[in-house]
Amino acid sequence: MNAQLPDVASQTHQSLHLDQVGMAGIPIRLQFLGQEVTARITVTVDLDAQQRGIHMSRLYLGLEQLLEHKELTPALLGKTLQKLLATQGISSEQLRLELSFEWLRKASALLSGHQGWQAYPIRLVARVTPQGYELLEETSLLYSSTCPCSSALSREALAEVFAEEFSSQPLLSAQEVTAWLKNNASLATPHSQRSQATLGWVSSLENLDTFSIAERLQAAEKVLGTAVQTAVKRPDEQAFALRNGANQMFCEDAARRLAGIFETCDQWLDAKIHVEHFESLHAHDAVASKWLTRRNTPAPWLKAI
Known part of the structure; x- marks a missing residue:
């Protein structure tokens, strides 16, 4: 075979700088907080107007080499961003890496001691630009909400x-x-609904030693008071009913409670909270959102994701 294969990407093209070019949905196995997970990765770089295409194979092979079966840490993410960006030479100065997967945590019933697995969707978005390295940690949790009006x-x-x-x-x-x-007493009963809260926060990647997702989930479930249960017996069910009665909330109440957990937290620059109450009374849902920032304005790239 010809040793000099054609490089179509170097041929003439219409000049225009592109913000993101890359690959989406790459499967990979890695470790997260000591647990093996299967993640889907999206990796993109910006592209100089003078370059027709990026070096996609370099990104793919770099991901395999750097992350496959490794314990994911903020330090490893920072190293991965740096090395992957270097594979593109001078044609790119920004790189975005997104990982999505499901993380399991063992949860105990309120009274009986029975246990089961709770599943949490995790999304990590790391980005390097000439201004530095940043990381978005995002997760969601399910809880019950009883309507105060009802x-x-x-x-x-x-x-x-x-x-x-x-x-x-x-x-x-x-x-x-x-x-x-x-x-x-059950002549008229208030309506309750399964509800979902999504929390995301941006930090400077260089200042992080560990991920704070487990800590944030624990704080969110504590402040809401009605996180969904796994295995339960009747005493657990009754205890959960009492919690629902003691924690009646509109979606606005839930969003404000969740915003409070960021007041004493360190190492975040921007945060977002989105609450959805999947109504049992209406065919539509109730939603509430809140943006928090310690900068003059929230990071523009956070609002887009």
Whole structure:
């Protein structure tokens, strides 16, 4: 075979700088927080107007060499960005690397001690530009939300029925009231819905020693109070019902609670919160979002992802 194969990418072309060129959906096996995961990678670089195409094979082979079966750390991500960008020579000065995968964490029931796996979607977006290295960590969690308005209306309906039935009996014993409630307290029940909160935060990659996803998930589940359960027995189910009653919230309430967990956190520059309550009353959903920043304006690239 001819040793000098044609290089079509070097031929003449229409000159125009491109913001992102690369590959999407590359599968890879790696370690994340001690757990083996299968990730999908998107890697892109910008392209100088004078260059027709990028060196895609160099990016692909570099990913395999640098990340395959390795324990993913912020340091390794920074090294990967640097080495992959170097494969493109002077034609590129920015590189974006996105990894998406599912991470599992063992969760215990509220009372019985039974355990099961909770799955969390993880998205990491690392970027290097002439201004430096940045990392977006993003994850989502599921929780239950009971509507405060629906609860108030349910209580009002129950009170009206109680007053109507016992208006002629001014004196009731605790036993009589208890017996009535056991049979009638569910006359009107507030609606609850499975809900989802998505948290994302941008940090300077050079300043990170570890990922903070596990810590953020724990804080988010604590402040919401009603993270979905895995294996449960009846006492767990009752305890969860009590938590729903004690943590009634609109999507606005949930977004504000979640924003509070970033107040005392270090090492983040921008953060985003998006809450979705998948309505059981309506055919549409309720949503709320909040952007946080410690800069003059949030990173433009964060708003695009």
